[in-house]
Amino acid sequence: MSDVTTSGSSSPDTSRRSGERPDKPAPSVFALSMAVGVVVFTVVTVVATDFSLAGIIEDLSRPNSSFQGLLNLDWSQVTNPRALAAFVETVQMAVVGTIIGGFAALPLALWASRVGAPNAAVMWTAKTFNNIVRAIPDVLWALLFVAMVGIGVLPGILALIFFSIAVTSKLTSDVLDGIDMGPVEAARAAGSSHTQMLRTSIVPQILPSYVSFLLYNFELNLRASAVLGLVGAGGIGQLIDFYRGARAWPQVWGIIVLFLIVTIVVEQISVMLRRRLV
Amino acid sequence: MSAPDRRPTGQDPGRSGSPRRPDDVAQHVDDMLRPERPMEVFRWVVTAVVLGLLAWGLSADIRWNRLVGAIPEFLNIMWLMFKDPDWSALPGLLDAMWESIAIAWLGTVLATIVAIPLSFLAAENLVPKPVSVLTRQVFNVLRAIPELILAVAFIPVFGLNARTGVMAIAVGSVGTLGKLCYEIIEGLDTGPIEASDAVGASGIQRLRWGVLPQVMPELASFAMYRFEVNIRASAVLGVVGAGGIGTLLSQYISFKVWDRAGLALVVVILATIVVDAISGRIRRRIVAGPGGTLHMTTIDPEALDAAQALAPEEQPGAPA
Numbered sequence: 001m002s003d004v005t006t007s008g009s010s011s012p013d014t015s016r017r018s019g020e021r022p023d024k025p026a027p028s029v030f031a032l033s034m035a036v037g038v039v040v041f042t043v044v045t046v047v048a049t050d051f052s053l054a055g056i057i058e059d060l061s062r063p064n065s066s067f068q069g070l071l072n073l074d075w076s077q078v079t080n081p082r083a084l085a086a087f088v089e090t091v092q093m094a095v096v097g098t099i100i101g102g103f104a105a106l107p108l109a110l111w112a113s114r115v116g117a118p119n120a121a122v123m124w125t126a127k128t129f130n131n132i133v134r135a136i137p138d139v140l141w142a143l144l145f146v147a148m149v150g151i152g153v154l155p156g157i158l159a160l161i162f163f164s165i166a167v168t169s170k171l172t173s174d175v176l177d178g179i180d181m182g183p184v185e186a187a188r189a190a191g192s193s194h195t196q197m198l199r200t201s202i203v204p205q206i207l208p209s210y211v212s213f214l215l216y217n218f219e220l221n222l223r224a225s226a227v228l229g230l231v232g233a234g235g236i237g238q239l240i241d242f243y244r245g246a247r248a249w250p251q252v253w254g255i256i257v258l259f260l261i262v263t264i265v266v267e268q269i270s271v272m273l274r275r276r277l278v
Numbered sequence: 279m280s281a282p283d284r285r286p287t288g289q290d291p292g293r294s295g296s297p298r299r300p301d302d303v304a305q306h307v308d309d310m311l312r313p314e315r316p317m318e319v320f321r322w323v324v325t326a327v328v329l330g331l332l333a334w335g336l337s338a339d340i341r342w343n344r345l346v347g348a349i350p351e352f353l354n355i356m357w358l359m360f361k362d363p364d365w366s367a368l369p370g371l372l373d374a375m376w377e378s379i380a381i382a383w384l385g386t387v388l389a390t391i392v393a394i395p396l397s398f399l400a401a402e403n404l405v406p407k408p409v410s411v412l413t414r415q416v417f418n419v420l421r422a423i424p425e426l427i428l429a430v431a432f433i434p435v436f437g438l439n440a441r442t443g444v445m446a447i448a449v450g451s452v453g454t455l456g457k458l459c460y461e462i463i464e465g466l467d468t469g470p471i472e473a474s475d476a477v478g479a480s481g482i483q484r485l486r487w488g489v490l491p492q493v494m495p496e497l498a499s500f501a502m503y504r505f506e507v508n509i510r511a512s513a514v515l516g517v518v519g520a521g522g523i524g525t526l527l528s529q530y531i532s533f534k535v536w537d538r539a540g541l542a543l544v545v546v547i548l549a550t551i552v553v554d555a556i557s558g559r560i561r562r563r564i565v566a567g568p569g570g571t572l573h574m575t576t577i578d579p580e581a582l583d584a585a586q587a588l589a590p591e592e593q594p595g596a597p598a
Contacts (some may be wrong), residue, residue, distance in 0.1 A: 064435045
């Protein structure tokens with residue numbers, strides 16, 4: 001492509017009268033209307049949220065407890081046994097949520113795909129279920145489960161299970177759309193049952209991607225489980241909420257730093273594992 | 279992505295020994311025709327590791343006994359939520375949902391405006407290595423902090439209002455948008471830029487005809503997608519008081535005002551689905567061009583997010 005665009009530089013186009021310009025491309029109606037739409041919508045939302053840069057600058061120039069806490073960050077949180085215990089709880093929540101939710105997502109993804117569904121009714125039900133689960137954010141799941149079973153680790157795990165179903169089933173069904181139909185036909189020709197066909201022709205094809213989605217989902221869950229505690233669903237978020245209530249900002253930022261360290265370490269491990277798998 | 283499974287198979291050709299009875303003959307033929315079972319050791323190791331992790335995870339103080347009452351409670355709540363919704367709450371809920379959408383949009387716009395110039399500092403072909411490494415670390419840190427945590431930290435600064443929500447969304451999105459931007463910049467095709475230079479384009483003309491057409495489609499569609507993701511985030515920001523529908527949601531659910539909570543839930547779900555659909559259409563039009571057909575799933579939010587997260591670091595600029 002680039003040689004076409006650069007060829008004019010060395011040898012001028014002789015078929016054209018000298019000095020004649022090529023026609024300017026007409027401005028795209030779509031691009032123009034998009035640009036206008038973006039500007040209009042931005043102005044409308046600025047009004048709706050009562051947002052102003054002057055206000056932001058004014059807020060930032062006032063001394064505030066949060067940023068002062070960031071400057072006096074409490075590094076001792078990294079060795080605080082209470083914080084570490086809360087972190088173990090967070091990781092446990094993420095592990096259980098990923099394993100149970102991720103495994104439940106595989107049949108749901110299969111049933112929601114045209115090739116994997118035993119019949120249209122199952123496909124429709126699985127698709128609708130996946131879409132609804134997908135539209136509810138993780139914190140909202142936690143709110144609901146806290147109301148149902150009370151505060152603690154249990155509502156956090158339940159929320160992460162549903163969150164994992166949403167993420168993994170969606171990603172997996174995307175891969176299912178692009179699988180090789182050859183093995184499926186072969187299995188059917190050999191007289192396999194529907195389950196046997198899924199097991200021998202489809203699952204092996206999607207397995208490497210599915211496993212890397214599980215690992216990715218674990219990273220997401222770890223990140224999510226840190227905030228679930230803000231609504232009472234266990235883990236490190238509960239400690240953040242506690243320190244926030246006590247206005248102990250150096251401690252809050254200390255926990256956030258610890259959280260960053262944990263997520264970055266886990267991400268590195270996950271990247272390493274994925275590289276070996278895929 | 280879906281590579282065919284190549285599991286190692288044993289070389290053992292089958293059972294040896296001469297068959298005597300017809301049943302044995304059939305068995306023997308069957309054994310020869312059937313492919314060997316794949317190796318099991320790896321599967322057992324993986325199963326053991328997963329079960330071990332699960333057991334360790336379940337050793338947390340979960341108190342499963344509460345789950346017994348949860349299922350009837352769940353059905354009961356569903357019934358209370360949807361048997362007779364309190365429609366009088368609807369205008370307030372729609373208003374709050376609109377605020378959530380506005381927070382997500384404005385946050386995304388601000389993040390894009392900040393991320394584009396910042397990403398120049400992260401592109402290896404523009405700045406010295408230490409600068410790009412440092413900027414990338416900033417992006418990574420911003421990407422790792424959940425928006426809700428940012429909102430908690432911003433409330434003492436900007437107050438209990440939508441402004442805090444906008445700032446939390448904006449700061450949280452700078453990382454992902456910045457990462458995409460520097461990947462685009464590093465993958466820029468120099469051909470069109472050289473061509474613009476060759477025909478004597480001014481600086482602005484070179485930007486307009488050499489750079490913008492390459493950058494805009496991907497950047498615009500990714501920013502739109504980020505807006506969809508941010509709606510999900512901004513819908514719950516109100517839980518900590520940072521504006522939007524989350525405040526009403528958490529109040530209705532915590533105080534068990536189920537006839538309103540159900541309505542709030544429906545508003546969030548429907549608004550999310552509708553905005554996704556509109557935004558998805560626009561993104562499809564941006565990526566595929568007029569009259570273009572592109573399979574919808576290739577530009578779905580989770581797929582894009584995962585593509586960014588799962589893309590190997592060695593190949594910057596790989597289109598999602």
